[in-house]
Structures are given as structure tokens and as C-alpha cells.
Amino acid sequence: MPEGPTPILVVDDDVELCELLTEYLGAEGFSVESVHDGRVGLTRASSGAHALIVLDVMLPGQNGFELLRRLRESSQVPVVMLTARGQDVDRIVGLEMGADDYLAKPFNPRELVARIRAIQRRLEREVRAAREPREVLAVGDLELDVGSRTVLRGGEEVALTSAELTLLEVLLRAAGTVVTREDLSERVLERRFSPYDRSIDVHVSNLRKKLGPTPNGRERIKTVRGHGYLYAAPSR
């Protein structure tokens, strides 16, 4: 249901860029608050007043990754990172730290809007799912409550980002069968799979790290070369 423009926080030290983005995103249905400093950025991002944060990695003083890490200690608000071109490692580190998506600067603004919208749609689905009758996906020692967006491993909660959680949901629903990267891209990132995009690979890697092996010491998520990924059904 339409509730007015979606509030977005942009943290970037380039003042002019922020002005342009405010105008552009404004016409696309977002209301932008921009902040040019890391410390203020962290405060505002943690405030919960925004639906999504756009965060520049190259902030003077406190760098973007630091901010992201500290933000994740208290908030799972979706974050899109703006990274530097030619610095592949930035993307990977950012995704590992819990960003939901990334774009290399200078980016295509339409692409930014597309990614923000994808995240929005995912959030809406989560909100809708929360209102549905309770659905829990249980596979092995994992329990994923679709509505409340929580994951329990052996009874203990595991903190996952929104993207990781959606990814796990897709894999669990198909437990024991392969899900292709194309499929995962569409359902998790809401975008068509483009060949050299490694975001799904990195999200899978993060998920693996956070979940660890099964109690029997086996791998939870298997890579099926040439096809995609699958969540191993427990052997019983």
C-alpha cells in the first residue's frame, strides 16, 4: 500500500553528487536524506528512520566498511554499497560485511534505482509473509521462520542479512535439488543473471561461513559445477 515516498539515507562525501541523487531519486518515488560524514552517517543509519542506506565505501575519516560493520552490530537495515571501480576486493569485502548489494562508481543511476527497488520488493514480500500463517522451513538442524525472518540452527538464532536469508529460503525450499545461479539471481537479487556478476557466489560463501558445517561435519551448501547450488538434504 502506497505510504508516500520511501525514505532513503545516502552517505557520501561528494556533496554535489548527493544533491543530484536527491533530485533524481525524488522523481522516482524516494525521499533522500544525505549525510557527508562517517560519524553522522553511522548515527543516522542506526536510527531506523530509513528503509534503505546507500553507502559510499570511500569516506574520509571512518571508512565505509567500518561503518557497515558497526551498523550491522545493531541493525539489519538494507545497505547498497558504492564501491570504487577496479577494486574488485571492495565488493567482496562489502558483501561479506553484510551489504545487500553493491554498485561500482561511477554507476548507472537507473541501475541504482533497479537495485533499490529489488530490495524494496523483497522487504515487501517479507512483510506480507509475516502476515501469513506461520510457515517454518525445517531441514536438518535448521529452522527458518519465513514470516518472522529468523533462522535457528540447533535452537540458536543465526544473524543473517536480508539477502542471505532469502537465499537460504530458496535453497531450503528446494533442499536436495539444485537451484541454478540464474534462478537464484532472479529470486534473491530480483535481477536477471548477468554472467560476470559474482554477488550470488559471495552471498553463498557468507552463508556457508555463518552456518558452518552440519553436526555430522558435512557441508550444508554444495556447489554443483556447471549447474548451481543445492542445500544438502539430511541423510536419514
Add this chain to the structure above:
Amino acid sequence: MKSLFPRIFVSFWLAMTLIGGAFAVIYAMTYPAERAERRRNVMREAVLHAADEAREQTARGDDPGATLRRFQQRTELSVYVIEGDRVHGPDAPSDTVRARGARALREGPAVSAEEGGAPLRAVPRAHDTAAVARLRRSSMLARAVGADTLLWRLLVVFLVGGLVSFLLARYLTRPLSSLRRATQRVAEGDLSVRVTPELRRADAEIAALGRDFDRMAERVEELLAAQQRLLSDVSHELNSPLARLRVALELARQKAGSDAGPPLDRIEREAERLSALIGEILTLTRLEQGERPPLEPVDLGALAAEIARDADFEAQRVGRRVVLHGEPVVLPGDEELLRRAIENVVRNAVRFAPESTEVELRVSVEDDVVIRVRDRGPGVPEDALEDIFVPLYRVERDRDRKTGGAGLGLAIAQRAVALHGGSIEAENAEGGGLLVTMRLPRAA
């Protein structure tokens, strides 16, 4: 060190040989007569003296052997007293001694140089007694070598001179060889070379030269690093206005009518090209500055499969295919860099492949791990086969603008491969097209 060492070596050797030889010759020329005369006198006195003593002893019934032996030890003269059949001496007499003794009895006193150049003097003392004196025999070795002659002495001078000259020449030229090798490595691009530790023990002048060399190499290294940093910083700086430009462009699109669509698209395309170029330059500068990245085991078979699949996906959209013939192999490397390198070469091949043709990606294990990418395009002129790895090189300006690409892909591939200790080269394949071969070491 082809010419300095032999020159120093030979000139020293020649000088020493001449000086030493001159000494030996002068000495031999100055002293022979005197020496021979003195020897004869010494020996005559010795023979007379020793022979008399020996006869006194035999007359008393003692064995003169001990006396003669003592005499031999003190004077290096061996005296043998021959009485009829019996011979008394410090050691067993040789046949020559007996023979000479016998002859002396018959013919009178004689001196001869016998038995290894040691003079021998035989003197009759009574009608049946002769005394033979001989300078102590030189050692077997010296005799064998002819150690008493002038020739032998010259030979010794020659050999010792050779050895000393060799050592001296080496002492002087080795630091220079060191320096030369270091200079060659700098010329090949390794600016980290320093010579001071190696040259510490060299001659002072050469050591000073070494220090100067090090200072120079350091300075050049700093200048180069500063230039890289500048290039990197400039590229980063270019990104900011470009980012703003693109957002402004979208704003323009929002406000403009549909007629403005195509020209704005065009602007966007150029902005995208600039972005791509800057990205590639930044990657390249990072690789040029880079030290060897940490090497971990990389599953190259799987990596190649991923790249082939992605590239094929992309290629199909423009009517080409990418096909993989791979062998499973794991090697030490940096996965990101290897991915970049192979992707760049494959995408380059796809760009130049004619429609409806395939690009082949082949991974095989030979002495090294070999990755071959082959297309059936126009290939590259023979004299440009090395140039294509130079940043921003274009074979033909027009064609490249149409086919896209920033011109840095192959340069990046080359740097990435070099950081792994490997190599990359291009050749025109039989049957048309370009074949790019990357070799990577199988072990670190």
C-alpha cells in the same frame, strides 16, 4: 665478463712470468761457474777427509758406516769407501758408485754429474781403495720433475704467476661482474636490485660505485612509484565528475522529451566507455605496483568452466560461442587475478570472432599449465604480435572502436600472468585467427 677478466689476467701473468723468468735467468747466468767450482772443492775435501777417517776405523776393526752416515746428515754428502770388494757408506751404494769407484782406481780422480744431476766425485786413495762422494740425492719427485734445472724453475714461475694473476684478476673483476649483472636486471625492469651487500668486500673505488648504483636504483624506483600513484589518483579523481555526470544525465532524461532519447543514449554510452577505461587503468596501475600476491591453491579446471560458461552466455547474444576443452588441474595462484586474466583474453577473442564461429578455451597440463584461447578472426599482423600487450595499443583504430573494449584487457592479463611467474604470448594460428597462450608454473 668477457673481455676485462682475460685482459687483466693475461697481462698480470705475462708481467709476473717475465719478471720471475728474468730473475731466474740472471741468477743462473751469474752464478754457474762459481758454484760448480765451489762444489768441486767441497767435495774433494770431503772425500779425502771422510775416506781417511773411514780407513782408520776399518783398520781398527770398527764399522765406518755410522760415521759416514753422520757425515751425510751434516753435509748432504754421501761418501762411499771402496776397499776391494767391500763398500762402506751411509747407505747402500748404487751400481754407479761402485763402477765409478772401480774406474777411479784404474784411471784416476773424476767428477761426473750422475744420478739425477747430483755430482759425483771418485778419488783413488790407495792402490785398492777408492772413495766416491756424491751430493745427497734429491728426492724422487724433484728428480722426476727435473726440479734442478732452469727450465723447471721457469715453469714454476709460470704456474705460480698464473695462479696469482687469476686470483688477483678475479678479486678485481668479480665486483664488476656483480655490478654488471645488477645493471642488466634493472634494464629488464627489476628496480629492487641492490649491490651494496655483495660489494662490501671489494676494492674501495668499486664499492663506492656500488653505493652510487644503489642510490640511483632507489631514486628511479621512487620516481616510478610516484608516477604510478599519480596515475592512480588521477583516475580516482576522474570518477567523481563522471559519477555526477551520469546522475545529471538521468535527470535530463527525466525532464526531456522522447526526441532527446537517442542523443542522451549516446552520451550515456560514452560515459560508460570512460568509466570502463578508468576502471581498467586503475586495475593496471594496481598490478604494476603490485608485489606478488599471496598464492593459494586455485582449481583452474573449475575456474575455466565458470569463465567459459559465462562468456558463452554473453557470446550467444551476439551470435558467437565459447567452447571449453579442459583438464582438471590445481595450481598456486590468486583466483581473482587469474579470473581477470583469462576472462580478458576470452572476451577479447569473442570480440574479434566472426559471427557463427566458436572461440576455443583449452586448459592442458604440460611442463607448465597451459591455457590457450583461439578465435577464427582476422588475427594480428606479425610485427604487432608483441605490441598488443602494450596498454591502449590498437591494431587498427576504426575496427577497435566498433568492437568495443578499452585496449587494456591484454595488458592486464599480461601483468596478472607475470605476477604468477608465468608468461603470455600471441601468434597467428594455422587456419586463421589469433592464438593466445598463457603458461603458468605448476608449483610455486
